[in-house]
Amino acid sequence: MEAELLGPPEELKNKDVLEIGAGAAQCSRWLAAQGARPVALDLSHRQLQHALRIGGSFPLVCADAGALPFADGSFDLACSAYGALPFVADPVLVLREVRRVLRPGGRFVFSVTHPIRWAFPDEPGPEGLSVSASYFDRTPYVEQDEQGRAVYVEHHRTIGDRIRDIVAADLRLVDLVEPEWPAWNSAEWGGWSPLRGNLIPGTAIFVCVRD
Ligand SMILES: C[S@@+](CC[C@H](N)C(=O)[O-])C[C@H]1O[C@@H](n2cnc3c(N)ncnc32)[C@H](O)[C@@H]1O
Numbered sequence: 001m002e003a004e005l006l007g008p009p010e011e012l013k014n015k016d017v018l019e020i021g022a023g024a025a026q027c028s029r030w031l032a033a034q035g036a037r038p039v040a041l042d043l044s045h046r047q048l049q050h051a052l053r054i055g056g057s058f059p060l061v062c063a064d065a066g067a068l069p070f071a072d073g074s075f076d077l078a079c080s081a082y083g084a085l086p087f088v089a090d091p092v093l094v095l096r097e098v099r100r101v102l103r104p105g106g107r108f109v110f111s112v113t114h115p116i117r118w119a120f121p122d123e124p125g126p127e128g129l130s131v132s133a134s135y136f137d138r139t140p141y142v143e144q145d146e147q148g149r150a151v152y153v154e155h156h157r158t159i160g161d162r163i164r165d166i167v168a169a170d171l172r173l174v175d176l177v178e179p180e181w182p183a184w185n186s187a188e189w190g191g192w193s194p195l196r197g198n199l200i201p202g203t204a205i206f207v208c209v210r211d
Pocket residue numbers: 020021022023024025026041042043044047063064065066080081082083084085087088
């Protein structure tokens with residue numbers, strides 16, 4: 001939002017914006033406050049219930065990002081904050097769908113946990129600074145329930161993989177932003193901390209255009 005990667009806030013007014021993997025729809029809420037017309041989409045009904053509870057006057061759509069229930073050229077912009085793409089085995093399918101529903105000249109801005117983080121333990125302290133896995137190992141991270149069913153699956157793609165996916169979906173990459181840890185932020189949560197944030201990037205943001 002602060003980086004204005006979707007464009008200056010004053011130009012968001014009356015824009016149709018699709019938020020993918022919206023979760024509790026924080027981005028859509030912010031977009032609506034700028035005068036945009038967001039649609040928040042998520043696969044998880046439970047996440048959308050959180051969104052509903054928090055509130056906001058924009059549509060919530062429960063659907064798979066790989067099969068978007070919208071006509072071609074329905075949106076001016078699309079965005080995703082860590083949503084959908086890390087959790088699908090075929091990200092090109094999602095990117096192609098996003099391209100299809102964007103109008104010519106439309107922008108898709110999405111963030112993922114920075115791929116370099118895959119090589120480090122997800123710890124905020126010094127133990128999170130030593131490489132413990134190969135950056136090139138694409139084996140997904142899977143959590144299972146007692147019956148052995150996968151309940152959480154996250155797929156690793158290198159930076160190069162992500163760029164090739166964007167090209168394969170016929171989107172044009174115009175920027176790759178690696179935000180630096182802000183000096184004011186002294187918080188630690190999960191694997192995030194100033195110690196690690198000052199040394200290795202935590203997030204990669206891809207800015208793409210549909211020509
Ligand atoms: C890490 S959360 C991010 C949520 C939110 N964007 C945020 O920043 O808090 C990832 C979200 O992607 C959603 N998701 C995963 N796979 C999806 C898919 N195939 N289609 C749509 N949403 C999906 C999940 O349900 C979850 O809400």
